[in-house]
Amino acid sequence: MSAPWRIGLIGARGHVGGELLRLIAAHPSLELAYASSRARAGDAIATAPGQVFEDLSPEDAAQRQADLVFLALPNGHAARWAAAITAAAPRTRFIDMSADHRFDPDWAYGLPELNRKAIRGAQRIANPGCYATAAQLAIAPLADRLASPPAIFGVSGYSGAGTTPGPRNDPEQLADNLMPYALTGHVHEREISRHLGQSVHFMPHVAAFFRGLSVTVNLCVDAPMTAAQARALYEDAYGSEPFIRLDEDAPQVRAIAGRRSARLGGFALSEDGRRLVMVCVLDNLLKGAASQAMQNLNLAFGLPEDTGLAP
Numbered sequence: 001m002s003a004p005w006r007i008g009l010i011g012a013r014g015h016v017g018g019e020l021l022r023l024i025a026a027h028p029s030l031e032l033a034y035a036s037s038r039a040r041a042g043d044a045i046a047t048a049p050g051q052v053f054e055d056l057s058p059e060d061a062a063q064r065q066a067d068l069v070f071l072a073l074p075n076g077h078a079a080r081w082a083a084a085i086t087a088a089a090p091r092t093r094f095i096d097m098s099a100d101h102r103f104d105p106d107w108a109y110g111l112p113e114l115n116r117k118a119i120r121g122a123q124r125i126a127n128p129g130c131y132a133t134a135a136q137l138a139i140a141p142l143a144d145r146l147a148s149p150p151a152i153f154g155v156s157g158y159s160g161a162g163t164t165p166g167p168r169n170d171p172e173q174l175a176d177n178l179m180p181y182a183l184t185g186h187v188h189e190r191e192i193s194r195h196l197g198q199s200v201h202f203m204p205h206v207a208a209f210f211r212g213l214s215v216t217v218n219l220c221v222d223a224p225m226t227a228a229q230a231r232a233l234y235e236d237a238y239g240s241e242p243f244i245r246l247d248e249d250a251p252q253v254r255a256i257a258g259r260r261s262a263r264l265g266g267f268a269l270s271e272d273g274r275r276l277v278m279v280c281v282l283d284n285l286l287k288g289a290a291s292q293a294m295q296n297l298n299l300a301f302g303l304p305e306d307t308g309l310a311p
C-alpha cells in the first residue's frame with residue numbers, strides 16, 4: 001500500500017462530508033475513490049472533476065477498492081458499513097465520524113493531542129465529538145488535580161445539528177434565541193467522562209450562528225494555584241501543538257470559523273486560587289470533525305500530521 005491512497009467517503013452530502021471532500025482534494029497523497037450520497041446521486045462533485053456522487057449500499061461499497069473509508073453518517077449507521085466493507089477487504093482502514101465507536105476499545109480514539117500514540121498506524125479510528133474535543137482540551141491539563149466534576153457550558157452553531165431539518169437547525173426558531181438541550185446525559189458528557197477518566201457535567205446549547213462552538217469550563221482544583229502555574233500547565237501540554245493556540249484572554253467563536261485549530265484561553269482564577277475558568281473555541285466542522293479526521297488519517301498512514309492542513 002503506497003501513496004496516492006484511495007479514499008472512500010460514505011455520507012458525502014452532509015456538513016462533515018462536504019468538509020472532508022475539500023480536505024481530500026487539498027491533500028497531496030490522497031485521491032477520492034468514491035463518495036456516496038443517496039440524495040445527490042449523479043451530481044458532479046465540485047472538488048473532484050469528472051466524478052459524481054453515487055448511491056451505494058454497504059455491499060456496493062465493499063466491492064470498490066479503497067485504502068481508507070470515512071464514515072460520515074448519522075449515529076447508529078456506521079457499524080453495518082464497516083462490517084460489510086471489512087468482510088470483503090479486511091485491510092481497509094476506517095475513520096468513523098459518528099459516536100458509534102467512541103466507546104469501543106477496538107477503535108483508537110482520535111484526539112491526537114491527547115492520544116497520539118494509539119492513533120499512529122491505527123486501522124480503525126473513532127473521531128471524537130466536536131464538543132467532546134473542546135471540553136477535553138480544556139480539562140486535560142488539570143484532570144488529575146480536580147476537586148469536583150468540571151461543569152461545561154457549551155454553545156454551538158447550528159451546523160452541529162446536521163442537515164436533517166429539526167428545531168436545532170431551523171434558523172427561524174433560532175433567531176434571537178439560545179436553545180438549551182440534553183442538559184444531562186448528552187452522549188458527549190459520557191464521551192468526555194470516559195476518555196478523561198473523570199466525571200463531568202455538560203450543558204449544551206445551540207445558537208443562531210452556522211459554524212463554530214464555544215465551551216466555558218469551570219474547574220475546581222484540589223489545591224490553590226497561581227495564574228502563572230495554571231498557564232504553565234497548559235503551555236506544557238500544548239505549547240508545541242500545531243493545532244492548538246493558547247490565548248491569555250477568553251477566545252471568541254468568531255475567530256475560528258473556517259480554521260483548523262482550537263483556541264484555548266481565559267485563565268480566570270478565583271481569588272483563593274481554587275477555581276479556574278477556561279474557554280475553548282473551535283470550528284465544529286473542522287477541528288471538531290473533518291480536519292481532526294485528517295490529522296488522524298495522516299497519523300494512520302505515517303505521514304506528518306499536518307500534511308494537507310496548511311493553516
Ligand SMILES: NC(=O)c1ccc[n+]([C@@H]2O[C@H](COP(=O)([O-])OP(=O)(O)OC[C@H]3O[C@@H](n4cnc5c(N)ncnc54)[C@H](OP(=O)(O)O)[C@@H]3O)[C@@H](O)[C@H]2O)c1
Pocket residue numbers: 010011012013014015016017036037038039040072073074075077097098099128129130159160161162163164284285288289
Ligand atoms: N455537524 C457537526 O458539527 C459534527 C461534528 C462532529 C461529528 N459529527 C458527526 O458526523 C456525522 C455526520 O454529521 P453531519 O453533520 O455531516 O450530518 P448530516 O449533515 O446530517 O449528513 C449525514 C450524511 O449521511 C447520509 N445519510 C443519512 N442517513 C443515511 C442512511 N440511512 N444511509 C446512508 N447514508 C445516510 C446523508 O446523505 P444522503 O441522505 O444523501 O445519503 C448525509 O450525507 C454524524 O455522526 C455526526 O454526529 C458532526
